Amino acid sequence: MGMNTQGRPTTPGAVSPATEGRTFTGHRGLDHEEPLIFEAGSLSKSGVDLPEPKPVASRLNGLERQGPIGLPGLTEPEAMRHYVRLSQRNYAIDTGLYPLGSCTMKHNPRLNEKMARLPGFSDIHPLQPQQTVQGALQLMEMLAAYLLELTGMKAVALSPKAGAHGELCGMLAIKAAHEAAGSKRDVVLVPDSAHGTNPATAAFMGYSVRSIPAREDGTVSVEAVRAALGPDVAAIMLTNPNTCGLFEPEVVEIAKAVHEAGAYFYCDGANFNAIVGKVRPGELGVDAMHINLHKTFSTPHGGGGPGAGPVVLSEALAKYAPVPFIVRDGDTLRLVEDAADAEGQGKTPFGRLTAFHGQMGMFVRALTYMMSHGADGMRQASEDAVLAANYVRVGLRDLFSQPFGDKPCMHEVLFDDKFLKDTGVTTLDFAKAMIDEGYHPMTVYFPLVVHGAMLVEPTESESKESLDLFIATLRDLAEAAKRGDIERFKQAPRFAPRRRLDETKAAREPKLRWRPEAVQKEAAE
Numbered sequence: 001m002g003m004n005t006q007g008r009p010t011t012p013g014a015v016s017p018a019t020e021g022r023t024f025t026g027h028r029g030l031d032h033e034e035p036l037i038f039e040a041g042s043l044s045k046s047g048v049d050l051p052e053p054k055p056v057a058s059r060l061n062g063l064e065r066q067g068p069i070g071l072p073g074l075t076e077p078e079a080m081r082h083y084v085r086l087s088q089r090n091y092a093i094d095t096g097l098y099p100l101g102s103c104t105m106k107h108n109p110r111l112n113e114k115m116a117r118l119p120g121f122s123d124i125h126p127l128q129p130q131q132t133v134q135g136a137l138q139l140m141e142m143l144a145a146y147l148l149e150l151t152g153m154k155a156v157a158l159s160p161k162a163g164a165h166g167e168l169c170g171m172l173a174i175k176a177a178h179e180a181a182g183s184k185r186d187v188v189l190v191p192d193s194a195h196g197t198n199p200a201t202a203a204f205m206g207y208s209v210r211s212i213p214a215r216e217d218g219t220v221s222v223e224a225v226r227a228a229l230g231p232d233v234a235a236i237m238l239t240n241p242n243t244c245g246l247f248e249p250e251v252v253e254i255a256k257a258v259h260e261a262g263a264y265f266y267c268d269g270a271n272f273n274a275i276v277g278k279v280r281p282g283e284l285g286v287d288a289m290h291i292n293l294h295k296t297f298s299t300p301h302g303g304g305g306p307g308a309g310p311v312v313l314s315e316a317l318a319k320y321a322p323v324p325f326i327v328r329d330g331d332t333l334r335l336v337e338d339a340a341d342a343e344g345q346g347k348t349p350f351g352r353l354t355a356f357h358g359q360m361g362m363f364v365r366a367l368t369y370m371m372s373h374g375a376d377g378m379r380q381a382s383e384d385a386v387l388a389a390n391y392v393r394v395g396l397r398d399l400f401s402q403p404f405g406d407k408p409c410m411h412e413v414l415f416d417d418k419f420l421k422d423t424g425v426t427t428l429d430f431a432k433a434m435i436d437e438g439y440h441p442m443t444v445y446f447p448l449v450v451h452g453a454m455l456v457e458p459t460e461s462e463s464k465e466s467l468d469l470f471i472a473t474l475r476d477l478a479e480a481a482k483r484g485d486i487e488r489f490k491q492a493p494r495f496a497p498r499r500r501l502d503e504t505k506a507a508r509e510p511k512l513r514w515r516p517e518a519v520q521k522e523a524a525e
């Protein structure tokens with residue numbers, strides 16, 4: 001049967017009931033097949049009508065582009081349909097439970113969106129005179145104060161644009177402090193269970209990474225940290241609660257040992273949502289910690305929007321915070337933008353991390369979340385997140401296996417693949433079967449310290465009914481695997497727009513660029 005590059009039959013009548021439920025268009029009811037924008041567009045079309053530009057004298061010394069730029073031209077309705085159709089193929093927290101461990105996919109209250117769209121926040125420019133944006137600066141000052149209150153720390157850098165960017169910021173402050181003290185240290189300690197961004201940040205900065213093994217129970221022991229400490233160690237990067245969903249019981253002793261060795265304690269605070277209003281990281285001995293506003297304080301992320309990763313710093317590191325930061329001159333707020341100005345404030349910033357001041361829209365959303373919840377509401381959100389994870393744990397514990405024994409977890413619950421032993425079903429198969437049931441899979445194969453890991457973070461925003469259905473679904477899948485209903489897993493996803501991809505081939509022969517020739521060649525084959 002003739003097919004074009006989008007897998008569509010090219011001739012009417014090519015569709016018969018025998019062709020796997022195919023339709024002539026490739027669409028399936030409301031589920032529209034959609035070509036790449038490059039395939040759909042053509043240079044002859046445009047959504048706008050612009051006057052011919054006046055000829056200008058080139059100053060590029062012959063380096064100007066000769067051929068067309070190759071952007072796909074679409075009319076406005078075509079562009080509209082393309083992106084709306086793509087958006088409808090996306091799994092989102094707005095469509096269902098999204099149990100992606102460590103990512104905290106919680107509901108994003110619509111009030112946050114309304115506030116972020118106020119013209120006083122959304123229509124301002126970072127180069128506008130500061131006198132004209134006093135309200136925005138005041139919001140940033142308030143957010144900073146709330147973050148310091150919640151964490152018990154001394155200074156905050158708002159500009160980092162994500163968690164990983166925040167790690168870089170905090171570690172640069174640590175590096176600056178060592179340099180100021182004339183101390184040469186080139187090792188960073190990172191536990192085995194850490195998020196990949198931790199060793200990546202350390203390595204990116206030129207540190208060598210010394211890994212610390214986890215204990216039998218999934219936590220880090222102070223003895224293991226002591227054994228790894230030495231005069232060459234600049235810092236430890238520790239996640240708490242850790243990526244196994246457990247609170248590090250020896251965190252205070254670890255902080256003490258690290259400080260005694262002249263090193264600093266960087267805490268990966270991406271999981272702050274489990275302890276907001278319960279524990280202040282500053283009181284645990286943390287020196288630097290990023291806070292993923294997009295996780296803990298509910299702003300759309302993960303394909304749905306940008307992040308923001310403010311970093312809070314202890315007394316010892318506060319003066320190394322990057323520019324810009326906000327100061328108050330009487331009733332007026334202003335941004336300190338350069339080293340000389342900062343020095344006048346008694347600070348020695350390590351430099352600047354981004355062109356401007358950070359993600360304003362995220363700041364508005366996060367502060368709205370904080371103010372609408374209040375102190376008691378934020379504490380309850382943490383408690384409910386932990387309750388929801390434990391509800392899932394207890395609902396599944398007789399069928400699933402937990403690597404560190406059957407004991408309470410924090411905001412996420414970790415299972416391993418022992419319960420799938422001898423079933424022929426892998427963690428990946430299990431995750432794909434969840435897609436057919438209408439769920440985004442949990443985080444799989446992370447943390448690396450657990451074989452076939454499945455990390456479930458239901459978050460506080462799911463109702464009991466929603467959690468009950470989720471638990472019942474996972475129980476049904478586990479029972480199907482144990483009974484030998486392999487097809488349900490090996491064939492999954494059966495009902496997604498795309499079936500299972502050849503991930504090995506994609507990794508070995510990645511196609512990183514779309515080229516028209518490639519498509520033509522494939523079509524001819």
Ligand SMILES: *Cc1c(COP(=O)(O)O)cnc(C)c1O
Nearest residue numbers: 102162163164195197268270307
């Ligand atoms: C999400 C996460 C990060 C990285 O945050 P990004 O905003 O994605 O850069 C780092 N550590 C942990 C534990 C995380 O969950």
